[in-house]
Amino acid sequence: MNILIAEDDAPSRFMLQSLLTKWGYDVTVAADGDEAWKILCDPVHPLLVILDWLMPGIEGPEIVRRLRMKEGNNPHYVIIMTSGTSENSLALALDSGADDFITKPFNNSELRARVNVGCRITRLHEALAEKIYKLESATETIFELARTDELTGLHNRRSFNETFTLVLSSARRHGHPLSLISIDLDHFKTVNDTYGHTIGDMVLKEFSDLLKDMVRIEDVASRWGGEEFIIMLPNTASEAAAALAERIRSNFEQQPSSASPFAVTASFGVAQLQNGDDEDSLIRRVDDALYTAKREGRNRVVTV
Numbered sequence: 001m002n003i004l005i006a007e008d009d010a011p012s013r014f015m016l017q018s019l020l021t022k023w024g025y026d027v028t029v030a031a032d033g034d035e036a037w038k039i040l041c042d043p044v045h046p047l048l049v050i051l052d053w054l055m056p057g058i059e060g061p062e063i064v065r066r067l068r069m070k071e072g073n074n075p076h077y078v079i080i081m082t083s084g085t086s087e088n089s090l091a092l093a094l095d096s097g098a099d100d101f102i103t104k105p106f107n108n109s110e111l112r113a114r115v116n117v118g119c120r121i122t123r124l125h126e127a128l129a130e131k132i133y134k135l136e137s138a139t140e141t142i143f144e145l146a147r148t149d150e151l152t153g154l155h156n157r158r159s160f161n162e163t164f165t166l167v168l169s170s171a172r173r174h175g176h177p178l179s180l181i182s183i184d185l186d187h188f189k190t191v192n193d194t195y196g197h198t199i200g201d202m203v204l205k206e207f208s209d210l211l212k213d214m215v216r217i218e219d220v221a222s223r224w225g226g227e228e229f230i231i232m233l234p235n236t237a238s239e240a241a242a243a244l245a246e247r248i249r250s251n252f253e254q255q256p257s258s259a260s261p262f263a264v265t266a267s268f269g270v271a272q273l274q275n276g277d278d279e280d281s282l283i284r285r286v287d288d289a290l291y292t293a294k295r296e297g298r299n300r301v302v303t304v
């Protein structure tokens with residue numbers, strides 16, 4: 001445990017330093033308030049701090065006040081040293097935000113006991129900060145997993161729907177175009193029935209990787225379920241969406257799947273947001289386009 005001692009009186013500072021070192025602590029020293037504050041502003045600095053109340057430069061209570069303002073999940077433990085013995089100086093020390101105080105001249109065993117308490121609390125703070133950090137990153141992972149399709153790594157339906165509501169209302173407010181591409185792999189049941197679900201899953205993954213490669217960063221490519229996919233294209237009119245759909249269709253057709261022994265193709269529907277559309281009506285129209293593509297012989301792009 002590293003402890004910062006800020007004390008302008010050299011004999012006291014040396015005595016404190018030698019005592020704490022003898023008790024097994026690492027010690028950093030500052031001879032005035034400005035030096036102490038400089039050390040505390042370093043990204044890595046002692047969290048256990050013994051501060052003299054009166055020092056040249058920034059005084060003890062002001063350092064505590066500044067520390068309290070900037071510290072986050074990993075607070076400092078501050079012991080203020082006062083010369084006065086009045087109850088008032090004790091109250092002032094604690095009111096300034098200090099955790100504890102000690103009166104000079106101090107008794108060595110009392111100092112040791114108070115530093116031990118500070119050390120214990122600092123370790124608890126550190127353990128707590130570590131747990132908070134782990135909890136926050138776990139929450140982030142859970143948040144991510146809840147929105148990702150496990151097999152393909154694309155957005156799942158929940159993620160699509162959440163983003164769709166936001167993107168649609170923004171498109172409507174700013175009068176920007178918004179298009180959807182609805183996709184269904186052709187005769188996919190035959191792949192599963194003939195070669196099994198493992199091969200079927202590999203085809204779904206290959207197609208998803210192709211989507212990830214071909215869409216822009218702002219597009220939301222999602223697995224809608226089974227062998228159905230949907231792509232949301234903000235700031236895109238239906239002509240550009242249909243051109244992208246055609247590029248995906250032709251790429252998929254031309255790059256035979258390494259997983260499936262026979263060529264798998266896909267059908268595409270494209271629709272653009274129109275006045276009066278809501279989420280449901282736009283999805284209905286893009287699905288109608290997809291059914292038309294299926295009905296007209298599959299492996300094609302139909303725009304409504």
Ligand SMILES: [Mg+2]
Nearest residue numbers: 008052054055
């Ligand atoms: Mg002093």
